[in-house]
Amino acid sequence: MISFLKKLFYSNDTRSNDDIQDPQHQGGDTMFCFQCEQTAKGEGCTKIGVCGKQPDVAALQDLLVYAVKGIAQVAVEGARVNVSDPAVDQFTNEAIFSTLTNVDFDPARFVTLVKDAATHRDALKAKVKAAGGNVAFADGPATFTPAADQAGMVAQGETVGIKADATVNPDILSLRELIVYGIKGLAAYADHARILGQQDDRISAYIYEAMAATLDNSLGVDDYVGLALKCGEVNMRAMELLDAGNTGTYGHPVPTPVPLGAKKGKAILVSGHDLKDLEDILKQTEGKGINVYTHGEMLPCHGYPELKKYGHFYGHYGTAWQNQAKEFDAFPGAIVMTTNCIQKPRESYQGNIFTTGLVGWPGVTHIVDKDFTPAINRSLELPGFPEDTPGKQVMVGFARNAVMGVAPTVIEAVKNKAIRHFFLVGGCDGAKPGRDYYTELVEKIPQDCVVLTLACGKFRFFDKDLGDIGGIPRLLDVGQCNDAYSAIQIAVALAGAFDCGVNDLPLSMILSWYEQKACVILLSLLHLGIRNIRLGPSLPAFITPNVLDVLVKNFNIMPIGTPDEDLKAILG
Template structure:
């Protein structure tokens, strides 16, 4: 086993015995083999584009297969066995279509001709031969860039899958996924070509996030500023975690009138700002914080729990019967709801005690996506011009358990009172419930949304740059980012594609980035690791 795709990888180098995330060696091997098999699909799909062949079923499968290998998504080896088998069937069906259209389907030995073993043990053995370190002759910098592209594509595939679920697709997204995956097999490409492909991944991800934004806002309306209670209401309860808005809507519909209150957890918090979700009277509040605290928080939750996308951890025995997975999420022994009929979770919620009394708590504000912020743009611009607002800080990204993440809490606490903090993704749970006050009625802490709502943050920055007739890098705006998994990787690539410089990244830099590749990023974008909160603020503000 060797895996170093997440920020918390063992010793900052790589997990070799068991994943810090809880991934077992056999699952790691099966994930490697699934990526290998999906690269075979990509090779065939690239040939297909030359003769106008594209298969929607293959496109959907490829994104789902790739998404399932993200950190903290699927830990069930049996599901990967099925996915690998399906990958080969899709590849062969696509080959036939390409050949029928006059394209080439002749490939040398490799992913496009790979034949899977007949059982799980055999697949694991095959996976061990195609992992990250399978070919020791590959130049470390080339390997680093290839993995950067693969991890970027993992994040891109996740956003593309979220968007497709809401009816938003674009052929250019799938075309790049195939181009990028196939390119990681091309020994004729050098570092410059791979850097270009990595930045292109960021460019295409902007399209994917735009599609997802259109899906979210087109279906559920533009988020509006909304106060969300952090306490609890007496009654039966279901907790929804992950990222998927449609799953949440389905659960709200299926629980309507049953006396069950629905709560969000983790990155589902921003859902309270969407008009078509907040209209449900039993959609009550938010429970808990970020994904890494779920073992303690889920054990204390007196109802059923549904995991909709990534971020699952090994369930404790105390609540294993109360937790359910759906979509691409999986854990061995946990009930999986494949058909979106959440009756098992609803019945479990009814059987559990729920909250026996009202639990008072704070409220937090959500719903400051681009529509809401740009609605008060004149006030914001005027506040900057008259120096009431000195600087904006985008402090967001993934949260995690690794020491050093208290930096983000301290940073926000020390941000001067004439500065505004924008935040998104689960990194905000380090400070989301702090009262920072306001500047002329503009809250100093603005929750833009989920990690994919980086699209909103970018649109806000572009609109401000246009208003001040300057480039984004000339704005009084600094990005202080935390990362954990592959969605964060692709968002970073999007920011780099846009030419955004001086990003501070932490709590540590990616283990898969070699010193030479890091040097390229530093020279071109002045990307840097976080330091101390006080030191970084002084360097930024002077």
């Protein structure tokens, strides 16, 4: 297959790396970022990030990624002489996660991270050298010295970003960036798993191998395609570990109704993805007269038995991340951001919002030690909800254990034609036009079809009553984005029951993407050989036409069309 991919890339292009230059990557602006779906003009942010990222932060993030590649070079040599350091592994993972979209916007914290990267690298280098390893690296990230101050580091970062080498074949660059963005998503899931005590050294080994490989000009298309698919494979392990951490700590999710209204009283809102932070907040608010609400991707937490047991864990407030400015402005309590998804806070609520973990925004109070007293005290100072506000309820908790618990009913419904088709409609939500497609699609999916959903893409339709088929709800919320693992396990189990491959099931995947966790989930699906995925609302700007051609020819990935066109193509 690899030779076939290589042929596809170069069959119509005989230019060398030195001959090919992509105008998109030439000269001019000091900032260039195209890692998210909403990137400016569908090409790249060059003045300020659509996410709110300032040019200095963009440069510092580029420098941190560069510094991590230096650690990777040393770690690869360390593996050759049986030298490793768990502290370096953890730092590397957290540093990469910090550069994922909508995580950390605080330049001061990136200055510290870059300095720490050099310190970790040099300490590891000394250990590797003592063990007989070769640490005589040429100029590059394994040897660079961070500037003395922030301005100097910003200047350094402007020289090592995506546009740093204009002579690189754009297809090679595309694959390198795909790998880096996949690793950012992988680092997020591995970090969540580590917090819950689940680790696997093979994840760090892959990160080092792949990050170092992005510096190797001797590698070609076949090498990078292999590394990209391996990223998907390793991510399956990371999501498996996270699933084990979540379910082992909090129990398997069970179908649970979640109120969308409000309860009279003081309130605290928890957003992001981190279940451990939510548990800490629930414990620390117990008996204080504060009701705890979830926001965004925290909605599925209501299905976990060990979290839902708290009587003051009330309901869900708001929708997806991109609506937070309006929603947070109206929330009458404190807000805690546990992982990525933060946007620039409005002045009206900046004093009410708190960050923890790797999340950061300049001027926002950061909780370092998981003592959420500042957020709790602020909740007690704020008015809270003046009265009960009735609202709809939504159902969560349809992870693999719950769905497979009724597998015989599902299988029988498929066999007797009561269920004609399954649609997995989910992924990231976002503000860019075109995402109404997903709402319209779900509304038009026929009554004899079931919709599985996960991640914040569900907020386009999560509160719609689609009814049921023989007692099986037509809308099944599988969970957070990382619960793609659960969705995959459901598909694999169904394929086993019908004695066929996953691609032969009456199942269609229609996905939305925004940031890098979506990238690595896509790589996991490709690693598993899943075909016929529809992706939208737009295709990644970092994917060149040649790379896209490979994806189309080998996996039949396609952009979304209109809901009517896609439903006709899928169902006939």
